Structure formats: C-alpha cells, structure tokens
Amino acid sequence: MAQFTLVSGSVGLITLQNPPVNALSAATRQGIVDMMNKALNDPEVKSVVVCGQNRIFCGGADIKEFGTKISGPPLIPTIHTIEATNKPVVAAIEGSALGGGLELALGCHYRIAHSKARLGLPEVTLGLLPAIGGSQRLPRLIGVPAAIELITTGRHITAAEALQLGLVDHVTRSSTVDEAIKFAQSVEGKSLDSRRISNYPCPHLPDLDAVFEGVMQEVRQKAHGAIAPIACVQAVRAAATLPYLEGMEIERQLMETLFTSSQARALQYTFFAQRAVSRWSMPSGARWDTSMPKPVHKAAVIGLGTMGRGITVALAQAGLSVVAVETQEKQLKEAKLVVSGILERAAQRRGMAPTLAKITYSHDIRAVADVDLVIEAVFEDEALKEKVFQQLSAVCKPGTFLCTNTSSLDVDHLASLTHNPELVVGMHFFAPAHVMKLLEVVYGSKSSPEALATVMQLGKRMGKVSVAVGNCWGFVGNRMLKPYMEQAFYLLEEGATPELVDQALVEFGFPMGVFRMSDLSGTDVYWKIRKEAEPVGASGQEARVRKGLRYSPLGDLLCEQGRFGQKTGQGWYQYDKPGSRVARPDPWVHNFLEEYRARHGLVARRIDHAEVLERCLYSLINEGFRILEEGIAAGPEDIDMIYVFGYGWPKHRGGPMFYASMVGLAKILERLEHYHRAHPDVPFMQPCSLLRKLVTCGSPPVHKWKDVIKKIHSQL
Numbered sequence: 001m002a003q004f005t006l007v008s009g010s011v012g013l014i015t016l017q018n019p020p021v022n023a024l025s026a027a028t029r030q031g032i033v034d035m036m037n038k039a040l041n042d043p044e045v046k047s048v049v050v051c052g053q054n055r056i057f058c059g060g061a062d063i064k065e066f067g068t069k070i071s072g073p074p075l076i077p078t079i080h081t082i083e084a085t086n087k088p089v090v091a092a093i094e095g096s097a098l099g100g101g102l103e104l105a106l107g108c109h110y111r112i113a114h115s116k117a118r119l120g121l122p123e124v125t126l127g128l129l130p131a132i133g134g135s136q137r138l139p140r141l142i143g144v145p146a147a148i149e150l151i152t153t154g155r156h157i158t159a160a161e162a163l164q165l166g167l168v169d170h171v172t173r174s175s176t177v178d179e180a181i182k183f184a185q186s187v188e189g190k191s192l193d194s195r196r197i198s199n200y201p202c203p204h205l206p207d208l209d210a211v212f213e214g215v216m217q218e219v220r221q222k223a224h225g226a227i228a229p230i231a232c233v234q235a236v237r238a239a240a241t242l243p244y245l246e247g248m249e250i251e252r253q254l255m256e257t258l259f260t261s262s263q264a265r266a267l268q269y270t271f272f273a274q275r276a277v278s279r280w281s282m283p284s285g286a287r288w289d290t291s292m293p294k295p296v297h298k299a300a301v302i303g304l305g306t307m308g309r310g311i312t313v314a315l316a317q318a319g320l321s322v323v324a325v326e327t328q329e330k331q332l333k334e335a336k337l338v339v340s341g342i343l344e345r346a347a348q349r350r351g352m353a354p355t356l357a358k359i360t361y362s363h364d365i366r367a368v369a370d371v372d373l374v375i376e377a378v379f380e381d382e383a384l385k386e387k388v389f390q391q392l393s394a395v396c397k398p399g400t401f402l403c404t405n406t407s408s409l410d411v412d413h414l415a416s417l418t419h420n421p422e423l424v425v426g427m428h429f430f431a432p433a434h435v436m437k438l439l440e441v442v443y444g445s446k447s448s449p450e451a452l453a454t455v456m457q458l459g460k461r462m463g464k465v466s467v468a469v470g471n472c473w474g475f476v477g478n479r480m481l482k483p484y485m486e487q488a489f490y491l492l493e494e495g496a497t498p499e500l501v502d503q504a505l506v507e508f509g510f511p512m513g514v515f516r517m518s519d520l521s522g523t524d525v526y527w528k529i530r531k532e533a534e535p536v537g538a539s540g541q542e543a544r545v546r547k548g549l550r551y552s553p554l555g556d557l558l559c560e561q562g563r564f565g566q567k568t569g570q571g572w573y574q575y576d577k578p579g580s581r582v583a584r585p586d587p588w589v590h591n592f593l594e595e596y597r598a599r600h601g602l603v604a605r606r607i608d609h610a611e612v613l614e615r616c617l618y619s620l621i622n623e624g625f626r627i628l629e630e631g632i633a634a635g636p637e638d639i640d641m642i643y644v645f646g647y648g649w650p651k652h653r654g655g656p657m658f659y660a661s662m663v664g665l666a667k668i669l670e671r672l673e674h675y676h677r678a679h680p681d682v683p684f685m686q687p688c689s690l691l692r693k694l695v696t697c698g699s700p701p702v703h704k705w706k707d708v709i710k711k712i713h714s715q716l
C-alpha cells in the first residue's frame, strides 16, 4: 500500500499505492508509517520524496472506512515525525492532493506540484473538518482569511492558485517526481527550522474577535443548518488564538462530534450516491456497463428561450459544435447576445478564450440536418412540440438522437411522432441550464440503451449529475413536488401563512420555502399546468373538491389577481417593485386567506413547524416510494440526487429517501397513516405499499431497499 525505493543514491522515494485515488485506508496508513520509519532510520537516505502511484498524490482519508470500526494506525504521530526529522521531506503532488492527502503534504517540509494538480481540504463537504492537523497548519501557512475560505467551502484549487497562496513552493509542467527528487537532493543537510509549519505563528490579524464574528455570521447564513462549516471556523479560530498542540486538541474534539453526526453520514452517502447514479440501469436489464454510447461531436438546440440559451451555453462549454435554431428573428438576435455574453464572462473568469466560434445560429430548422443529437427546448406547448418532433424526424440524418427538454409532456408520445422512437430521450434541464447541476434523463418505453448511454455521457461531459428515470407525469422531481406543494396550500387553508410554511422549510435547510420559490419562478407557471390537469368543471372556480378529491384553488385565485410573484412585485409576498428580490409578508395575502376561509367555513387553527415538515416532506417521500415501486427510478440514490442537485434539498440531510431512513420508516408510516385518517380525501397521504413492505421487513438501511424492491417485482 506504500512502496519504498532508494533513488539517486540518497533519496528515499515513498509511493502511495491504493488505486484509484491512493486513499488513506488502514493498510495505506500502515504502509506510510512503515516506509517512513524505514526511510528515516536508513543512514543511506538523506532526503525523502512522497508521491502517489498513477499520477495522483492522494484523495484523502478512505471515505468507505468512515461508517465502519476504524482500524490501522492514526497518521498524526507520523506527520509529527516527518515534520520533526532533519532529513528534508518533499511532497511531489500530481493529480489531486485532497483532505488527508494535503494534510500529509503540509507535514512535509516542501511541496512541489504539477501544473495540472488540484489541491483542497474538502472535508466540510463530507460533514467533517481537516482533522490531521490541516485546520491548524493551513492558517499558519497561508493566513486566516484564505484558510477559512478554503476549509469552509472545501473548494479544490489549481496549482497556480496554490502557488499564489504559498501553499506550494514550486509548480512544474514536467515530471513532478523527478523535480522533487532533484530538489530534495539540493536541500540535503540544510536546516529545516523555517520549514516546520506547526512552529509558525499564525499570521497576525488586527481585531481577531470582530473578524471571526463576521466570518461566523456569514458561514452560518450560507450553511443552512449544516454544522461542519461552523466547526471548521471554530477550529481555525483555535489555530489563530492557541499554541499548536492546544489547537490540535480542539481540532480533535470538534472532529469527534462531527464524525458520528447524522449530517456526516448524509453527506458521505451523497458522495457515493452522486457516483452511483452514473451506473444506470433500465427495467429491460440494459445497463451502463453493457451499453455503448455513440460519439456526439455536433449538437443542435431548437428554441432559444431561457432554457434553450442555457443549454446552448452548456453544450458549447462542453466543447461541442452547436447549431442554435430559433424561428423568431427578434428572439434569435437577443439569444445571440445573451449566449455570447455568458460565454465571454465565463471565459474571462477562467482566463481562457470564449468558445463562440463553435456556435452557429439559424432561424431554419433544416440547419440541423447533419448534427448527431438535437435538444428541443421550445415553449412548453404540446402542439408546438409535436410539430417540432415531426419536422426533426424528417430533416435529421439517420441515427440522430432526438431529445426533448419537456418538463411535463409524455416522452413516449413525442417519440411516437418520429420514424425512430428508439432514438428519442427526454433531457430535463433545470434553470439556469448552464448552472444547475441536475439533468433528469428520461427514457421512454422505446428508447434504446444506446440512446440512453449517449445522453448520459453527454450529461457527464456537460458536468451534470445525470440521473436516468422512466417516463411518467412530472418524471421524478416534479411528480414528487406535486404532493409537497398541495400540502403547502392545504396548510394555508387550515390556518398557516406563507411565511410560517416557508420558515419551517428554511429551518429544515432548503434555501427557500415553497411560497418564496413559487414567487421566484412565477406563480403562473404551475397555474397553467394545473388548469390543464384540473379543469374547473361545473362546480366553479372556488370548488375545493375535484374529481372526488380534495383540491385547493388558492394558487389559482392568487393568479387571477395578476399576482405572478417576484416579476410582478406581488405574489405570496410583496416586493418593493417588480423584479425585486426582497420578499416581505403581505397583509393583503393574510386578508385574502381569511376571506377565503370565511367563505368556505374553515376555522383557522395553530399550525406548528413540525406539522408543516411532516405533511410537506412525508407526502413527497411517500410519492418517492411509489416511484421506486413502479421502477421509474432505479434506486433511492437516484431520487435523492435529483432532490439534492435540482430542488435544493439540503445536502446534509442526504435527499428525501435517505432522510426517511434517518427519521425511521416506521415513524414515517405512522405519521402518514395519521394524516391520511384526518384527510381521507388526499390520496398522496395514503402510505404506499412499498413503504409498508419495508417496515414489515424491519426497515432495512437505504442501500438494501433495492433488494426488497427486486423481490416485490419478481413476485409480480
């Protein structure tokens, strides 16, 4: 797990060997301890170079070990030994030096990095803090403000930025290990007094208390309830105010609390789930590892509204040639300006040339004749999309994949209008499409495994977390959102205010509550969808029962007043002016709700945050179980990643299905039964049979649910 070789006569080369990322597993730590002892005790060795096999230094602690009983030696004493020795130790950093990997490098006397290397302390993203001295050494080396920023965000930085910060001593474009060996030899026998970071005083900051108070406030606000960023600030504060060893003790204590927290479990689950969703499967048995994607060099986007523009940017940034089609001249001109502007600003930020030359614009759909893949992103109107799909099927070369960015239409129906339905796949982007990480990839009943593999690979190229799901109304994300939003409306009918519901959800960790979100995206967006799905019927606009089930017309009544949210300056909240972002509670809305309740004989009651969370979240989770039962999502990880990366579900709660497992499935079932008894006309509250089955099976942990689902399907 670590190899020792004597090179150039006097340099002990220690190579970490634990593919794929040389994570610090028990065996690797043992290897480092043994090989370092060997090197430091061997009189022939005058200097040491530490590097990683396969051009990657080290991806940090082995995250797989976290949930288990950890064995093997700790690294802190070895890092102290490295730092204290009189033989120079040089870290040769290629690929990544992350977490414990960077902490090991910080214990070395010198750090040499390849220009393409990435460095960082991403522990916070796993619900932890850098706990092998990183929180104490980094601020001593690069100063408190820069260290706080790196440690609380977990950001990976380039070698160039690391050099600028003083985190590495030298950056090379040639062989890092060879340079490190040469350098190590050049400093053999020289004093290392000025190279031991733990001996450095933390760079002085005037008015330390005020700085930390400000930082803490900012970090708390961004954390949305996550505890690790706060512990990270506390640890850096210890570095800034205490001697090194006392700071190390604070680091240890803070880590002890974080290590066993449910937030750390949720974040570590998310780390693996994010990677697991790329290993997709279809109910037919087709899988990621047996289906070959087709190369996509040239793609087209049809329709250059907000979504089409974002998709064009995402494709161009992924290095593809793009044909962008918009039939309306004015819209086409505007789109060109917006897309170029976004690409130019992004290129400027990265210090690169923009990729404008890769995009050609046209108002004629025939311009897509030679592309490999088309993404239709026209206005969400069934007749219009039907026409576009028929046209595409006629003009595209044979074998072109036809994708739709629809959020609510039937992918199978659109596929049926083409000559080759096996080439049709849904690509549900989230606005803004070049920023949001989630891509729901919707396979229809006829989509070929090759088409799905191609689109999943394209999603990866665009830097998306792509999740393959089956075709149904709303797919996974919006389908689960429906019961959640419905409950929010019912809560208003029963006595809550938009502020109360939103506050409960924000305290849970969402960046904003359902009503604030609805104002932001436009209250009229779902109004249009509702009008099609739930026609008013003979009983009128105010009817609270439709098709025999409970219905809340509150959102519709609000829209009829022209209150479309932020863009009109009024929605569930009031705003200073149209477009303003500052939402304030609106007495008009409170009055509107009181009058509505009075008209319907509803008596307002006190509703607490617990009820808001249970009703909104458990009904959403219940729909998640139905989706799993129907095989629309292959596993709970798929649903969770959709919610974490597309719907603002707090990462430190792992996603709705993981959250359900943490709350306890029996409790979720009991509360759903309770609410269903109280609201028998709300089918979303009726516990799904998969949930019952899982509870009967003793509520297995989330990674075992697939086995239960498989068993149910095999019995059908």
Ligand SMILES: C[C@H](O)[C@H](C)C(=O)SCCNC(=O)CCNC(=O)[C@H](O)C(C)(C)COP(=O)([O-])OP(=O)([O-])OC[C@H]1O[C@@H](n2cnc3c(N)ncnc32)[C@H](O)[C@@H]1OP(=O)([O-])[O-]
Residues within 6 Å of the ligand: 020, 021, 023, 058, 059, 060, 061, 062, 063, 064, 096, 098, 099, 100, 101, 103, 122, 123, 126, 128, 129, 130, 131, 132, 134, 272, 275, 276
């Ligand atoms: C004490 C100390 O203070 C503490 C507390 C810590 O140190 S906490 C730990 C801090 N370290 C991290 O947070 C770094 C996490 N890793 C990454 O950011 C990336 O992996 C990468 C290094 C930038 C490479 O990216 P990649 O795109 O080339 O490949 P990949 O697909 O992501 O990963 C390739 C395969 O390696 C697995 N893997 C990656 N890093 C791993 C790790 N640290 N432990 C275990 N497995 C890991 C990953 O699950 C995947 O497996 P599979 O899916 O193939 O089965």
